[in-house]
Amino acid sequence: MKRLFLLAVVFAAAMPAYAQTIKIGLVTALSGQSARAGEAITRGLQVAIDEINAKGGVLGRKLELLRRDDESTPAKGVIAARELYFKEKVAVLIGGLDSPVALAIVPIANENKLPFMDPWAAGTPITKNGAKDNYVFRVSAVDELVDKAMLQYAQKTYNARKPGMILVNNPWGESNEKGLTAALKEKNIQAAGIEKFEGNDVDVVPQLSRLKSSGTDVLFLVGNVGPSSQVVKSLDRMGWMPPIVSHWGPAGGRFTELAGPSAKNVHFVQTYSFFGKQSPVGQKVLKALMAKYPDIKSPGDVTPAVGVANAYDAMMLSALAIRNAGSTDGPKVRDGYYKIGRHEGLIKTYDKPFTPQNHDALGENDYVWAQFIDNQILPVGMNR
Amino acid sequence: MLVTSALISGLALGSMYGLLALGFYVTYAVSSTVNFAQGSSMMLGAVFAYTLAVTFGWPFIPAALLALFLCAMYGMLVEFVAVRPFVRRGSSAWLMATVALGIVADNAVLFTFGKEPRGFPMLQGSVQIAGINVSWLQLAIPAVGLALAGLLYLFSNKTQTGKAMLAVVQNPEAARLMGINVPLAISLAYAASTLFAGAAGIMIAPLFNVHSDMGTLFGLKAFAVAILGGITSAWGVMLAGLIFGLTEALITALLGSSYTQILSFALVIVALALMPNGLFGRAEVKKV
Numbered sequence: 001m002k003r004l005f006l007l008a009v010v011f012a013a014a015m016p017a018y019a020q021t022i023k024i025g026l027v028t029a030l031s032g033q034s035a036r037a038g039e040a041i042t043r044g045l046q047v048a049i050d051e052i053n054a055k056g057g058v059l060g061r062k063l064e065l066l067r068r069d070d071e072s073t074p075a076k077g078v079i080a081a082r083e084l085y086f087k088e089k090v091a092v093l094i095g096g097l098d099s100p101v102a103l104a105i106v107p108i109a110n111e112n113k114l115p116f117m118d119p120w121a122a123g124t125p126i127t128k129n130g131a132k133d134n135y136v137f138r139v140s141a142v143d144e145l146v147d148k149a150m151l152q153y154a155q156k157t158y159n160a161r162k163p164g165m166i167l168v169n170n171p172w173g174e175s176n177e178k179g180l181t182a183a184l185k186e187k188n189i190q191a192a193g194i195e196k197f198e199g200n201d202v203d204v205v206p207q208l209s210r211l212k213s214s215g216t217d218v219l220f221l222v223g224n225v226g227p228s229s230q231v232v233k234s235l236d237r238m239g240w241m242p243p244i245v246s247h248w249g250p251a252g253g254r255f256t257e258l259a260g261p262s263a264k265n266v267h268f269v270q271t272y273s274f275f276g277k278q279s280p281v282g283q284k285v286l287k288a289l290m291a292k293y294p295d296i297k298s299p300g301d302v303t304p305a306v307g308v309a310n311a312y313d314a315m316m317l318s319a320l321a322i323r324n325a326g327s328t329d330g331p332k333v334r335d336g337y338y339k340i341g342r343h344e345g346l347i348k349t350y351d352k353p354f355t356p357q358n359h360d361a362l363g364e365n366d367y368v369w370a371q372f373i374d375n376q377i378l379p380v381g382m383n384r
Numbered sequence: 385m386l387v388t389s390a391l392i393s394g395l396a397l398g399s400m401y402g403l404l405a406l407g408f409y410v411t412y413a414v415s416s417t418v419n420f421a422q423g424s425s426m427m428l429g430a431v432f433a434y435t436l437a438v439t440f441g442w443p444f445i446p447a448a449l450l451a452l453f454l455c456a457m458y459g460m461l462v463e464f465v466a467v468r469p470f471v472r473r474g475s476s477a478w479l480m481a482t483v484a485l486g487i488v489a490d491n492a493v494l495f496t497f498g499k500e501p502r503g504f505p506m507l508q509g510s511v512q513i514a515g516i517n518v519s520w521l522q523l524a525i526p527a528v529g530l531a532l533a534g535l536l537y538l539f540s541n542k543t544q545t546g547k548a549m550l551a552v553v554q555n556p557e558a559a560r561l562m563g564i565n566v567p568l569a570i571s572l573a574y575a576a577s578t579l580f581a582g583a584a585g586i587m588i589a590p591l592f593n594v595h596s597d598m599g600t601l602f603g604l605k606a607f608a609v610a611i612l613g614g615i616t617s618a619w620g621v622m623l624a625g626l627i628f629g630l631t632e633a634l635i636t637a638l639l640g641s642s643y644t645q646i647l648s649f650a651l652v653i654v655a656l657a658l659m660p661n662g663l664f665g666r667a668e669v670k671k672v
Contacts, residue, residue, distance in 0.1 A: 031499035033595070169641070196641045200601050202400075202592045203393045206636035209386050226501050226593055233591065238389070239510065239517030257503040258593050 021064035022057070022328055024049065024315070025084030027077050027095030027105065028120075030069035033226035034097050037252035040307025041119055042067060045094060047288045047308075048315035058319050059326065066090065070101050072224075077101035078108065085114050091328035092117055092318045094311070097252075098224070099123030099143075099172035109135045113330040115337070117318050119310040122146060122247070123175045127359040135334050137359045139314040139347075140306075141248065143172075145364040146269050147179030150245050151187065153267070153369060154218045158243040162192040164216030166207060166231055168223035168249075169196040176222040176247060192216040199227045204234040212240055221246040221266065228266070229258035236262050243267075251304035256372045263372045270370045271362060272309035272347050273379050274299035281346045285312055300376035313345040317353060317361065388514045390637035391630065396522045396591075398629020399529030403584040404606030405613060405621040406533060407577035411463075412615050413553050414573035417471060417478055419462050421486020422581050423603020428489060429455050429582025430589040430598060431497050434504055448586050455582030456575035458489075463574035468567070486603075494596040501595035525587050526626075532583060533622040536576070540618075549573060612652050614665015624663055628652070 026045060028038040042065075049063045057063055066088055068080035077095070084090045085108065092115045096102025102121035109116035110131040118126055118138040127138045154160035165180055167173035177194060184191055193214040195207035208231070211219065219242050221231055228250045235241055246268040256263040274286055289296045289308070302308050320343060321336035322328060337354040344350075353361035369380045404426060408418045419425065432451035436442045442450075466481035510519045540546035551559040552569045560566050585599065592598060605628070613624030631651060636644045655663060 031494065032597075033501050033593075035499040198601075198645075200598070202588060203397060203633070205393045206386075206390045206633050207641050209389045209637060210640065213386055226595075229503070229593065237510070237517065237519045237522065253500055254503065258501060260503070 021062045022059070022322065023064050023066055023084075023088050023090040024318070025081075025088060025090035025093040025095070026065060026067045027070050027080045027084065027093065027101070028067070028097045029072045029101075030067065032072050034072055034224055034252045036225075036254070037097050037120065037304055037307045038069070040302075040304050041094075041097065041311040043289065043293060044119070044308035044311025045315045047285060047292060048312045048319070050292070051284075051288065052315075052319050058322050059328075063319065070095070070097075072098045072101065074098075074100045074104035078104050081105045081108055081116075085109075085112065091115070091322055091333060094119055094314060094318070096121040096126065099126065099175060100170055102126045103171055106131075106136050113334070115318070115321070115330060115333045117314050119314040120307060121172075123172055124179060125175065133334075134356075134359060135330065137314075137317075137337055137354055137361070139317060139353075139361045140310045141269060141271055141362065141367065142360050143175045143247075144179040144182070146247055146367065147176055148183045148186075149269060149364055149367050150180065150220055150247070151183045151189075153269075154220070154243070154245045155187075157267070158218050158245075160218035160243075160245075161189070162215050163189070163218045163220055163245075164192040164211035164214065165194045165220045165222070166204065166211065167194070167196055167220075168227050169198050173222050176220075180220055197223070197227065197231070199224070201227070201230055204231050205238055208234055208238060208240070212238070212242075216242060218242060219244045222249065223247075224249040225251070225253035225255050225258065229255060229260075229263070232259035232262050232266060236260060241265055248304075248306060250372065251306060251370070251377055254375065256375050265371075267369050267371050267380055269367050270304075270377065270379075271306045271366055271368070273368055273370060273377070274302045274305050274309075275378055279344075279346075281344055285309075285346055300378075303375075303377055305377060309346050313347050313350075313361070316345060317343065317350065386637045387634070389516050390633040392513070392516070392518050392522055394630035394633030395626060396525040396629070397633065398626035399526040400584045400588055400602065400625070401606050401609045401628050402622040402625025403529050403532060403580045404602060405610035405625050406536065406618060407580040408607060408610035409613075409615055409618050409621045410536065410580070411570075411573045411577045412610075413618075414549050415467070415471070415552075415570045417467050418482070418607075418610075418615075419459070419467075419486075419574065419577055420479060420482045420607070421462075421489065421603065422577070422606055423599030423601070424486035424489040425455060425458060425462075425578040425581035425599070426585035426588075426602055427493065427596060427599035428458055428578075429585030430504070430592075430594045431493050431585075431596075432582070433586045433589060434502060434594045435497070438502070438505065451586060452579050452582050455585075456579045459574040459576070459578030460571050462578065463571050467574070468570075490596045490600075497594075497596060499596075501593035501598075504589035504592075504594055521587070521590060528583065528587060529625075530622070532580060533618060536580075536618055545569075545572065608649070608652055612655060612662055614659075614662025617662075617664040620662060620664025627663070 030038045053062045070077035094117045096118045097120045099121040116136045122141045124143045193211045244266045324336035324339040325332035436447035466485045467478040470478040548564045549569045609625045613621035
């Protein structure tokens with residue numbers, strides 16, 4: 001009887017340690033216009049978590065993903081972040097598909113010394129937030145770098161001399177207005193015009209007419225998939241189709257269906273493409289995706305690819321940070337990110353990706369340009 | 385060119401606002417109540433039409449007609465569930481009940497239609513007007529909007545049912561004593577209200593995207609338009625819709641998009657401050 005009791009005690013003591021997982025939170029848009037992007041982030045994270053768990057997890061514990069839908073709304077994102085941080089005690093919160101949502105979560109992370117990893121939202125102030133203790137990291141594009149890349153691409157590809165901006169009227173649009181204006185100033189170029197539009201505007205013709213009449217030769221577009229499609233449809237109605245160089249918003253959904261045949265005219269930035277020759281990590285991830293998700297039968301079905309790729313690398317780097325920390329304590333995990341050395345990732349081979357001065361793992365040389373051909377995102381110039 | 389393209393954009397959008405606002409007018413005129421979730425009714429029109437025309441592959445006309453019929457049925461449901469029980473008890477809770485039913489409709493669509501916005505196939509074809517390209521849909525929208533407003537006028541002034549509805553407006557008790565079915569008249573007003581909203585949704589769908597919250601902002605603006613027009617005048621709200629749409633488009637084209645919302649709503653406030661009963665409304669006469 002005594003032996004049985006002892007066994008029960010040992011078993012009870014061992015159970016929580018075995019069963020207790022390290023929780024990873026995800027706050028992203030799982031409904032609405034960016035639902036596809038949210039699903040892509042989920043898939044990238046899940047494939048990484050499955051891979052980590054198959055190798056025994058981190059610190060001897062399995063990783064567990066907890067998802068919450070922010071509906072692209074900052075207030076809902078904040079509620080979800082608080083719940084995941086304080087109730088579920090997630091070790092790392094991953095999230096922020098929309099910059100306004102990410103920016104709303106940043107103060108919670110920094111004030112409470114809890115790591116926040118951003119796999120999508122590109123707003124410059126998300127990581128460059130001015131906090132003394134910065135707990136926000138990112139494996140994604142950064143607006144100010146994307147803006148430089150957009151100008152460079154427009155000049156190189158279209159010989160742009162008078163670019164005009166059509167930007168969604170929210171903090172993400174503002175962040176890019178600053179970045180694009182700075183990039184133009186650096187090259188001593190004056191913008192033909194800067195126009196804003198609301199995310200639910202039906203008709204953007206008045207704004208585009210102003211840009212057309214001011215001599216715009218290339219359009220810089222910043223907006224998520226729905227708003228971007230409204231710009232393209234408005235251009236179609238006007239019968240004006242200048243070259244469009246875009247941030248990556250169109251990649252977040254059914255852009256071709258929403259924008260119509262002219263969707264292919266939009267060239268947008270990406271951090272990764274599953275088309276072309278893949279690295280061993282790329283082959284491994286694609287194989288895992290095809291095995292786990294029956295709807296993925298070819299690289300074209302991994303869409304938007306940046307969501308999957310950024311999230312996969314973000315999860316892998318976060319797992320390394322927890323491993324380096326030796327615990328799930330916030331400040332220790334934050335320092336764990338700084339201790340990451342060389343890591344062969346999906347997007348690239350990282351070498352000391354994070355330092356106290358740099359919380360962005362990707363730089364301006366890590367971008368590729370893509371376009372929609374039918375419903376697939378292909379690198380520009382690549383036809384299936 | 386700037387002004388011409390703004391005028392065309394403004395007319396199309398303004399007709400949409402006008403049609404939705406006409407829905408506010410028709411129920412207010414008959415029952416002094418409105419469906420505050422007109423935006424949801426508009427969304428339902430687009431979703432029904434998309435489902436029938438795209439998902440089930442019906443030809444557009446029958447799909448649109450059935451979608452409008454379903455919208456009218458929804459309007460009668462709104463009146464029966466969210467308005468009548470409260471009005472009967474002398475409560476103003478129908479204000480919140482109609483909003484709540486709209487939220488229920490939005491979420492029901494979110495779960496059944498899907499979370500992602502869908503593209504309604506764009507109807508091709510355009511014409512050149514004053515050197516600018518105009519899609520024929522942009523021209524058809526104001527035409528259909530004004531035609532529906534005209535039909536409402538003919539219905540309410542030339543038909544027996546329409547006259548009965550007007551009688552309900554003037555004196556519900558006397559109308560009841562004269563054998564007019566007052567609840568049916570109010571129910572029909574709600575059916576007409578959501579039918580107008582549904583028509584707006586179907587027409588705007590090819591220019592916009594179809595999704596569960598596509599009508600929210602439209603509904604809000606349409607209510608502002610209804611008040612601006614003077615909610616007691618059918619042609620008034622339709623004209624106010626056109627004025628609001630044109631104002632928005634012209635401000636954007638001439639001053640830039642940063643000023644659109646600030647100036648257009650500031651103008652609404654100024655107009656209402658100067659004319660408290662709206663641009664075309666009349667002060668209610670109360671006999672003592």
